[in-house]
Amino acid sequence: MDHPESSAEIPLSTTRRESHPEPKIETETPSHSIDEALGAGTVEQDSKDGAPSKKLLAFKLAFIGLAAAVFVFQMDATSLGIALPTIAGELHGQSLESFWANMSYTLCGLVMQPLWASISNAFGRKPPLYVCIVFFTVGSIGFALAKNMSIIIVGRVLQGFGGGGIDVLAEIILADITTLQERSFYLGLMGIPISIGNILGPSVGALFSNYASWRWIGWVNLPFLGLAAPLIVFFLRLRPVQLDKSLAANLNRLDWIGMFLVVVGITIFVLPFSWAGSLYPWDSWRTLFPMFLGIVVLVVFAIYEKRPATPMMPHRLFHSKTANMTLAGAFIHGMILISILQYLPLFYQAVELETAIGSAVSLLPAVITSVLFAAISMMMVSVVGGYVWIIRFAWIILTLGTGLLALFDVGSSSSMRFGLPILWGAGVALLRLLLLPMQASVQNVDDTGLAIGQLLTVRMFGALVGLTVASTIFNSVFSATLSSIERPTGPLASLADAKNAVAFISELRKLDISPQVLDPVLKIYLKCFRTIFYTMAGLGSLGLITSLFTDDLDLSAKDLGQQQFEESS
Missing domain, CATH: 1.20.1250.20 (MFS general substrate transporter like domains)
Structure with missing residues (x-):
């Protein structure tokens, strides 16, 4: 697997790390009405004064x-x-x-x-x-x-x-x-x-x-x-x-290869469940072989995703x-x-x-x-x-x-x-x-x-x-x-x-x-x-x-994704 990107390689505004014990959670308290709720949140704008x-x-x-x-x-x-x-x-x-x-x-x-x-x-x-x-x-x-x-x-x-x-x-x-x-x-x-x-x-x-x-x-x-x-x-x-100028x-x-592998792997793995115990016994090779083959394809997909x-x-999501x-x-x-x-x-x-x-x-x-x-x-x-x-x-x-x-x-x-x-x-x-x-x-x-x-x-x-x-x-x-x-x-x-x-x-x-x-x-x-x-x-x-193996992570980040909501049409 590839190693996670270092903080030097990621802009500060788009970086988050796993927090240690006793994390600080800074979630805003919601408004009481739904109309207020939909307008209560704030987003970071590129305005001159930086005000939300x-x-x-x-x-x-x-x-x-x-x-x-x-x-x-x-x-x-x-x-x-x-x-x-x-x-x-x-x-x-x-x-x-x-x-x-x-x-x-x-x-x-x-x-x-x-x-x-x-x-x-x-x-x-x-x-x-x-x-x-x-x-x-x-x-x-x-x-x-x-x-x-x-x-x-x-x-x-x-x-x-x-x-x-x-x-x-x-x-x-x-x-x-x-x-x-x-x-x-x-x-x-x-x-x-x-x-x-x-x-x-x-x-x-x-x-x-x-x-x-x-x-x-x-x-x-x-x-x-x-x-x-x-x-x-x-x-x-x-x-x-x-987007690039050409569709190609x-x-x-x-x-594309990853898409093909995940579709084929999941489909092959699931198909034998439909006939196991009815058309063929659970211990039949017709049931076990496609299930095993589906698992193999999904493993190949997981390995390939490094390339x-x-x-x-991406493997960085699993670190x-x-x-x-x-x-x-x-x-x-x-x-x-x-x-x-x-x-x-x-x-x-x-x-x-x-x-x-x-x-x-x-x-x-x-x-x-x-x-x-x-x-x-x-x-x-x-x-x-x-x-x-x-x-x-x-x-x-x-x-x-x-x-x-x-x-x-x-x-x-x-x-x-x-x-x-x-x-x-x-x-x-x-x-x-x-x-x-x-x-x-x-x-x-x-x-x-x-x-x-x-x-x-x-x-x-x-x-x-x-x-x-x-x-x-x-x-x-x-x-x-x-x-x-x-x-x-x-x-x-x-x-x-x-x-x-x-x-x-x-x-x-x-x-x-x-x-x-x-x-x-x-x-x-x-x-x-x-x-x-x-x-x-x-x-x-x-x-x-x-x-029991899940930690509280910091929820105070205020950064938005690249495809954020545009305030003006």
Whole structure:
């Protein structure tokens, strides 16, 4: 690996170092109203007197546009899971197709996030953001018009291409236009639509699949994109990057080999998860060989990144212990967040026999809690005097909250259905704080965008692995437990093939059979979900361990990135 740049090689205004024990945190206290909040932060201007200025109206409107775009991405990421049984039933989809309807969105977002971050460094933030919005819009329309599961998957692929870029570019732009000193507050504000979208997604999916049509999961994105796009186009005024005269020279600035290696490596690594335990056994060479090959390609990518002049993931970002531990925590956070968001609504429907809308209502207390904690988490940094102990506290309650989900049983009381997920919702919201140590660890402010892209990519990679792990657990436990009881017959005959387990969930509450026949099936579903909950709780304890090796870094820097907000058009 290359060595970190010395302070002599980096201008003083763009240099940050890891602090030692007892760091001084100088985060400004936020204003009380949102309008004041959006104008309360200050940026360093090149004015004669050096005085900071208030945020302009254009800044506020651009921020709202970014927030609306991110809200749509987060909502769409979690709205499909709860409607998937309905979609699979209507379009006659099997478990493998349902798996890829979910997986394609996350996989495509994952492989594109580091690419979009790299492209935005070379060509500026706004052009790739426009492309991402177009991808997401086309994918949403394709999903809404789909006549079979193949088109559903294609629509999700396009949404993943665009959504992954919207997610990472919004965070990078926010880092460009705010100083590290004020950023915790703006990240807190941005956390509100992110958390609302992330955890409200299942409710949206339930409402449409139950009272209208699941196709509205695609259509509902368009009004929000229609709000976000003009605000971003007309009011997001970023300082342009210096481009070469020829397109070829600009394209040569990109790390093409690195892009190829990371896309191929991630894809090859993930593919066998889709057929492990169903098409081929876990110990089959058809499963193990591509997984091993994917790991080899990713290792080659990591080694190669030392060579390019403008690498996607420069080695200098890994010289910080805090950054490395933060990345490990982000990976685990992604696993727990997405897997529980996808499978908890299915639990309510399969084990508690709730309707899709009923499962969404059961999640409302967790939604409200998550939104509140997302709003205050970043603002707590200035009160506590740092972020380390907040992150450790978040891991504790996330681990405990995830483990408590295993207390669910067939016929759980309404208080348990409403109350058990609350602690989990608070934990996942607080862990948005992981963005701060990652950004504070960079030595050069212009590396902040790459650092953000790296963290979001790792978190989404964790989400992808989490989905595959949860899906594998569900299918494997269902198949193994089903073989221990009498072969299902009559209305339950479809469950003789475990591939139909997810699609059949929407039919369980409609069956006209005795409790003596139905209860053993519900207990099979319960065992599947409990195993997922136990697994994710164990991962939460690993996340807590990573936080023990994280340090409080200095958050007082006031420097801005090269693509900062322009005060005048």
